[in-house]
Amino acid sequence: MGVKVGMIGAGAMGEALISGLLRSELVKDNDVIASDVSEERRRYIEKNIGVKTTVNNVEAIAEARVIILAVKPQNIFEVLDEISWTVASSQLVISIAPGITTAAVEERLNEDVAVVRVMPNTPALIGDGISAICFGRYVSGEDERIAEAIMASVGKVVKVPEKLMNAVTGLSGSGPAYAYLIIEALSDAGVKMGLPRATSTLLAAQTLTGAARMVLETQRHPGELKDMVTSPGGTTICGLYELEKGGLRGILMNAVEAATNRSKELGGKE
Ligand SMILES: NC(=O)c1ccc[n+]([C@@H]2O[C@H](COP(=O)([O-])OP(=O)(O)OC[C@H]3O[C@@H](n4cnc5c(N)ncnc54)[C@H](OP(=O)(O)O)[C@@H]3O)[C@@H](O)[C@H]2O)c1
Structure with a gap:
């Protein structure tokens, strides 16, 4: 340059x-x-x-x-x-x-x-x-x-x-904190199921990194990639069912909306 x-x-x-x-x-x-x-x-x-x-x-x-x-x-x-x-x-x-x-x-x-x-x-x-x-x-x-x-x-x-x-601030600006929370929660879950903490955190963080790279590198729709790891009557669909019952999608959408609105309130003019 x-x-x-x-x-x-x-x-x-x-x-x-x-x-x-x-x-x-x-x-x-x-x-x-x-x-x-x-x-x-x-x-x-x-x-x-x-x-x-x-x-x-x-x-x-x-x-x-x-x-x-x-x-x-x-x-x-x-x-x-x-x-x-x-x-x-x-x-x-x-x-x-x-x-x-x-x-x-x-x-x-x-x-x-x-x-x-x-x-x-x-x-x-x-x-x-x-x-x-x-x-x-x-x-x-x-x-x-x-x-x-x-x-x-x-x-x-x-x-x-x-x-x-402001929408960018609510998604990718604040987003690393959402991801840290998810990694921490997955790590806690692994510990609850008997995994040592360090192993559990590594499994959680690398799983998110790997999944994110799959989306970016294959350019496939995340829903399609999700379907590829969800076999009929298998383990993943049982986990996904709990996430849907808990309203994970709505919660994440609300989080981005709340952060976007806060960014506007803090003076983030457009
Ligand atoms: N860090 C991130 O991940 C991140 C992400 C997105 C956006 N940003 C934005 O990027 C900007 C910088 O963030 P940062 O995390 O690098 O902040 P930071 O670590 O506080 O760095 C700002 C530096 O500027 C110095 N400074 C303050 N007033 C100054 C002046 N009048 N003239 C020259 N230097 C001055 C500060 O010194 P003192 O500490 O002594 O005041 C400090 O060393 C911010 O607007 C932040 O919101 C940061």
Whole structure:
């Protein structure tokens, strides 16, 4: 890609993105400058990731083609107020702050700047996330390609209209927590049936990983894959019957709806 990147906020997600960019060789270590208010984080990033850091957000983005805003939503406007005078229309701003619209970022900047909004999820920290991205009104085709390549360095990428970002938050943003709960519950169930805890958790987690990969790699409908492991009068149909009686589908659908609604309440404008 060969572009310079200024990363504002070098916390968990900032670190994951810098690592992803270096790992996938999209940028070289001397093409990235990360800024963070925390001296401890700056020292950690320089020592462990090997890119230059600064406390000065303006310095971090001075020569950047891409500016990534990787601070919490409550800090984003103070950061924008600090850098707005220097951000030029030749730069691309990528924001990963939930609930902050592309229009809200555009309005804070002096020039007509390309703004991309991203909703990543936690498995990005191990390079296996999924990010939904949407584009502001000044985004060019080249900007789109750059933003997609950057997010692809930490997982999969889907493009959605901005009005669907709250639904993405409710599904894939909050989704890892749903999956952890399911894995924990399956592990408890295995322990109840006599399995040692470590074995039970491994069986549960790998079963979810394997099943998810079957859906992604075979591209078959999940219902068809379910039917393939459900033999007449067998064990699986007895388990499935209990899940249906307990209303698992409805519960999961309600969970995504509740999280989507909460995302809207928290200011996730569309
Ligand atoms: N982690 C995830 O899995 C995940 C998933 C989806 C979306 N996100 C979003 O990604 C963004 C970053 O999340 P994160 O988990 O990486 O948060 P984080 O670990 O708290 O990282 C943010 C970093 O920015 C620093 N910071 C705060 N104000 C600053 C300022 N004015 N200038 C420069 N740096 C500043 C923070 O320092 P202090 O801690 O000292 O304030 C912290 O080191 C958030 O908007 C979050 O909602 C994260």
